[in-house]
Amino acid sequence: MNIIEKLKSQYGTKNVVGGILAVALFLAVVLYFVNPKDRLYQTNESGGVSGGAMGGIVMPSYTGAYGKGEAVRDSFMPPVPGVPPSTPKIPTADRKVIQNGSLDLLVQKAEETILAIGGIAERRNGFVEGSNVYEVSEGVKAGTITIRVPASDFAPAMEEVKKLAVKVKSENTNSQDVTAQFVDLEAQLKNYKAEEEQYRQIMAKAVKIEDVLNVASRLAEVRGRIEQTQGQLNYLSRQVDMSSISVSLTSEAEVQVFGIVWRPLTIVKQAFKSLLESLVQLTNSIIFFVFGLPVLIIEVLLVALVVWLLWKIFKWARRKFFPER
Numbered sequence: 254m255n256i257i258e259k260l261k262s263q264y265g266t267k268n269v270v271g272g273i274l275a276v277a278l279f280l281a282v283v284l285y286f287v288n289p290k291d292r293l294y295q296t297n298e299s300g301g302v303s304g305g306a307m308g309g310i311v312m313p314s315y316t317g318a319y320g321k322g323e324a325v326r327d328s329f330m331p332p333v334p335g336v337p338p339s340t341p342k343i344p345t346a347d348r349k350v351i352q353n354g355s356l357d358l359l360v361q362k363a364e365e366t367i368l369a370i371g372g373i374a375e376r377r378n379g380f381v382e383g384s385n386v387y388e389v390s391e392g393v394k395a396g397t398i399t400i401r402v403p404a405s406d407f408a409p410a411m412e413e414v415k416k417l418a419v420k421v422k423s424e425n426t427n428s429q430d431v432t433a434q435f436v437d438l439e440a441q442l443k444n445y446k447a448e449e450e451q452y453r454q455i456m457a458k459a460v461k462i463e464d465v466l467n468v469a470s471r472l473a474e475v476r477g478r479i480e481q482t483q484g485q486l487n488y489l490s491r492q493v494d495m496s497s498i499s500v501s502l503t504s505e506a507e508v509q510v511f512g513i514v515w516r517p518l519t520i521v522k523q524a525f526k527s528l529l530e531s532l533v534q535l536t537n538s539i540i541f542f543v544f545g546l547p548v549l550i551i552e553v554l555l556v557a558l559v560v561w562l563l564w565k566i567f568k569w570a571r572r573k574f575f576p577e578r
Contacts, residue, residue, distance in 0.1 A: 349435045349489065352407045352496040354426040358418035363396040363502040366417050370500060373413050374400035379495065395503045407496040414500060422503075431489055438486050445479045 360366040364386055371381045379402035386396035402410045415421050452475060456468045 348430060348432045349493045350404075351429040351431055351489075351492045352404055352426070353429075353498075354407065354411050354424075354496070355499040355501075356411070356414060356418075356421065356425075357423040357501045358415070358503070359420040359422055360418050360502050360504050363394040363504045366502055366504075367396050367398045369417055370398050370400060370414055373410055374402055377402045377406040377410055379403065379406070379410070382497070389503075393504060395501075397499070397501050399497060399499045401495040401497055404494060404496045407498070410496075410498060414498065431493065435486070435489055435493075438482055438489070442479065442482045442486065445475055445482060449475045449479065 358366070367384050367386060371384070374381055379400055382399040382401055384396065384398040386394060389395050400410075411424075411426070415424070449472065452468055452472045456465065456472065459465045459468055
């Protein structure tokens with residue numbers, strides 16, 4: 254006598270079948286909602302990505318041939334003429350990095366602050382790249398100034414400029430690693446110079462006028478590439494050696510009420526900024542709700558469909574195997 258027969262004899266056939274169907278329904282719902290992302294997107298052990306079915310489209314499968322997180326794109330890229338097939342690893346100390354910064358400051362007097370910022374650049378062996386002062390309203394002036402300072406003085410110069418402000422409204426810094434580009438240009442320049450030397454040797458041995466003219470034309474072409482590449486290298490070197498700091502300045506008229514300094518324009522700007530941030534957050538919430546609602550509806554309908562099918566199966570099995578007398 255097997256387990257099913259024992260359960261039937263102990264609890265009754267109808268109760269056993271109903272219990273089995275209820276357990277099956279519970280497991281189906283649990284399996285559907287447990288980690289749904291794994292049904293769409295799976296990562297294999299080798300670091301590659303195996304595709305899944307999303308919206309009826311079967312995603313392709315990619316396997317990382319070089320380990321986790323490493324791309325294989327470069328294996329299929331043809332070599333570029335004049336450029337080495339691969340760039341060697343560069344020690345961190347030898348990297349070429351371009352540093353730039355920008356500040357938006359509220360100051361007491363824009364003209365005086367611009368002069369002070371220029372003085373900071375000169376004291377740090379830099380220079381003023383450009384400046385501009387203009388009047389935005391009666392008694393209120395604004396301006397912009399861009400300075401360049403040695404890369405080693407970039408952070409101290411930024412801090413010194415911020416000390417001139419009544420308020421720092423925004424601050425941005427960015428760094429761009431151009432080491433690979435620098436190394437490639439140096440390799441190109443070396444190849445072009447070797448090519449030029451070969452043409453010079455051929456020119457020294459040329460006898461016919463036609464050969465001389467052909468070699469001279471090639472020499473001029475190579476010389477043009479050398480000057481162009483050298484110019485790019487010089488430009489990158491200047492960008493790396495001298496960091497740029499761009500500063501926007503705004504000064505506003507002070508209103509004194511009973512000896513208290515009041516800056517109404519600043520308060521209005523802050524209130525308007527808070528209003529915009531609140532509107533952006535509200536809009537984002539509405540967008541997330543609108544685009545997420547169809548997915549929620551589909552999931553609810555799927556669950557309802559599963560429950561309905563299981564109920565139909567239960568009723569059919571009950572009529573088939575346990576007809577009412």
